[in-house]
Structure formats: structure tokens, C-alpha cells
Amino acid sequence: MNVSASSPPPIGITTKDACVDFPIFDAKSRSLKKTVIGMVGGNIDSDAKVPVIEALRDITLNLEHGSRVGLVGHNGAGKSTLLRLLSGIYEPTRGVAEVRGRVAPVFDLGVGMDPEISGLENIMIRGLFLGMTRREMESRVDDIADFTELGDFLRMPLRTYSTGMRVRLALGVVTSIDPEILLLDEGIGAVDAAFLEKSKKRLSELVERSGLLVFASHSDEFLRELCDTAIWMEHGRVKQQGDLDDVLRAYKGGA
């Protein structure tokens, strides 16, 4: 999502004091009844206010072209939400976030895949979702087909695939694109070891092609391979940011 209007700005993501608060509507406060009654009768019920989950607090970051950032933190620390903030999916409730460049978010390998259509058609759709054009995808289909080693299965509906085969297909598409900003959430498992070696190579090639990488992972090995700096998230805040090894040491020491 290109926000600034004038000459193409350099790729990058800037956030300043960005917060993400999720309103949690229960069945009652989500209905019109309560809002209307509340407006007419005044605020009698203090419970009427929607409870809020503060997922991210005061995030100030400046990620520039060439950054290779790892994201570490415990479950629920805000890694995935931060990736969604950086991709522009969630605009900050307070503060500012500016995303300059074409974002390819890879949070879930299967999103946008349709079980009823063939592998080949899914390659096209998944590519379009990642911001590629139809022509770009057509020129890549053969390469993706080779990589997935699925052969004639590509003409079969996706629902006939095993989990591993689906991951192969999704990884094949994802690693074939040319993103300006690549946001990776881990969840790249369920593939056999030989295939993982092969996809690692493609993954690092993809990272080299991309202008900016943010990668959330629990695997030190993967992080060391793809990133040079890191951000440590805790309770929705940036606890530490800096050189990958320093952050990892502090994170492991603290954990």
C-alpha cells in the first residue's frame, strides 16, 4: 500500500508510538439496541464500554531498505500483531505507521487457497493475492511446478492433496515472488527433510531479492540464516532491538 503521493519514496516502514487496541464486542454490545439506548438514556451502565485488549503499545520503529529483522518473543507477545501492523492490515489505533513499498505478507501458507480448484489454478490465485500480476505468474508456473515436484497432481483439485503436498505448493508460490517488503510468520513445518533443505535455499534467495524482511520465528537456526538484526517483543512492547546475537542472548538469558 503506497501511502505517500509524490515521487516513489524509498522502501521502508516507519512507525511512531503506534498502538493496536482490539475492541472485544460481546454479543450484547455488538447490537444496535444497546448503543441506541445508551445514546438516548445517557451513560448509566459503566459496563457498556467495550473492553479493549491492548495488543501493541508505543511501537516506534524505523525499518529501511536492506533491513533483515528477526522477531522474537513468547507466545502472545505481539509478534503476529506487529507483523500485521507493519503490513498495513491493522492501522494503528493511536500513533502513526507508514508503509512504503509493496508488501508480501506470508502469515499463513494456505490463505486464499481453494480446495475445490486445481493446484495450477491455486498457484495463480495465491500469486495474485501476493500482489503479482497474471502475466508474472504465468511466466513462473513452470518453475513452481518443477519445485513442488507434484507433476500431474497439479491438475487435481487441492482437496486431494496431503498436508505436506499443500505446503509444497504454497511454499513454491510464496518463494517465487519478488516482494519489496517481505513479512514472514513462521509456520513453515510439515515438510519432509529433503524438501526443507531445498526450500531453505529458495527461501534465502527470496529474502535476498526482497528489499526488506521481517521474520517472526522461534528457531534460532532459521533466524541466524535469514536475519542480522532482531526485535524482542514482550507484552506488546519492544523490549529490545539491535544486533541479532545480542537480542537472542538477552532473550534466552531472560527466558
Added chain:
Amino acid sequence: MPSTSRAWSRAFADLTGGWGQRELWGHLGWQDIKQRYRRSVLGPIWITISMAVTAIALGILYAGLFGNDLSVQLPYILVGFIVWAFISGCILEGAEVFIANEGLMKHLPAPLSVHVYRLIWRQTLLFAHNLLVYVIMLAIFPQPLSWTILAALPAVALLALNGAWVALLFGMVTARFRDLAPITQSLVQLMFFMTPIVWIYDDLLNSPNPTIAERARLAEFNPFLHFIEIVRRPLLGQDLLLRQWVIVLVITVVGWLLTLVVLRRYRSRVTYWV
């Protein structure tokens, strides 16, 4: 809260950015249609067939009930039905457009309008399938068509333009207030009977019974009447009524202005609501 001009430009950027992703929603819209009839032998022709069956059955029924000639009643019901299918599709699916796409919205940073354009495109494709029934009908019951049939094109374009703001506005509001989905459903159902689709408007207006004629005049207040009529009149070779076009144009402008105000204010919140 970002400055006002910036919020406005972001609202417009949502609409233009979504339009720029034509390849994506164009592909998805087609996929939606093919998907619905996958593994059936006739495929999307089923859309056409079911429309034909409904219109013929109702045509025969109401021709008998009102004592009209089938050659008058059937074309009238058929065209009304085709247009109504488009209108009600845009409203009903529009109310659910963001709720139904929750998964995509939370995984891909796409403009909101992408989902709306996909919906309108899908409804347009369905409309085109149904138009086939109209062409067949013309062969059986020829209509006194003239150059005015060309007016059907801008009329359908206006319908689509209105469908877009309705889906965008209703989609946003329903994402926040879930009760509106069932309310919308009931209202659309009700409006089907209130709008001259099965009953012939002109007949009731010119009814010898003054009470009936008086009641029928109230239908002028029903906006759906005008939307149906601007498409139906040219397709049945009737004279165009300027009044109806003006009303539709005014609704288009007012609807879009209202939608833009809501889009400016709440666009960024929709992802949090779904």
C-alpha cells in the same frame, strides 16, 4: 486521529487502489461463479435455468390471478425478476461482504473496496447469465423495442454503481452491528412484494377503482421502483420517464457521499471489527 485531508485521501486511495487490483477481483469473481456449479454438468447455465423456471411459473400464476395476457405478464415479471436478482444480491451479500471475507482481510493488506468490486463483478456476471433468458423470451414474445433499448446500458451501470456504495456502506455498518444482517434480510424480502415486480404498476395506477389507484401512487416513494423501471422500461420497449432517471441519479450521488463520509471515518476500523 489523522488530519482530515489525509483521511479523505486515504478513503479515495482505498477506492482507486482496489480498482487497480482488477486482475485479482476479476479472477475471484469468476471463480465464485464457477465454484458454485463445480462438478455439475450444466455448470453456470443453472443460473439461467433456475431464473427461467421461476419467471415462467410466476408469470403463468400471476397472469391467471390478475387476468392478464401471458404475453404481457410473463415478459414483465421476467425482466423485473432479473433486475431484482441483481439488486437484492448486492444488498444481501453486501451486508455480509466484510464478515464473509474476514480470513482474507486479516492476512492480506488489500483495500476494502477489493471485496466490494469482487461482489459487484460476480453479480454482474450472474446478471449476464440471466440476460440469456431475456433474449430467448424476446424470440417467443417479441417486444416493441426501439433505440431506447440502449438506455438499458447506462441503467445497469447505475445499478452497479449503486450496488457498490450499498455493499460498502452496509458491509461496514454490519461488521460493527451484527443485528443489521437479519434486519436487512427481512427488509429485502418485504421490498420484493412492495415493489412492482410481479404486479404491473401501470395497470394499478389506471385502475378503475380509485382506492387502488391511490394506493399504487404510494409506490413512487419506493426507491426500488425507480431502479427497476429504468432497466425494465427500455428492455420492454416502453417510453423512458425522465423523473425516474433523476431520482436514481440523486440517490446515486447522495448514497456515495454518505458512504464516503463513513468510509473516511471508519475505513481503518473495519479490520478490527470483523
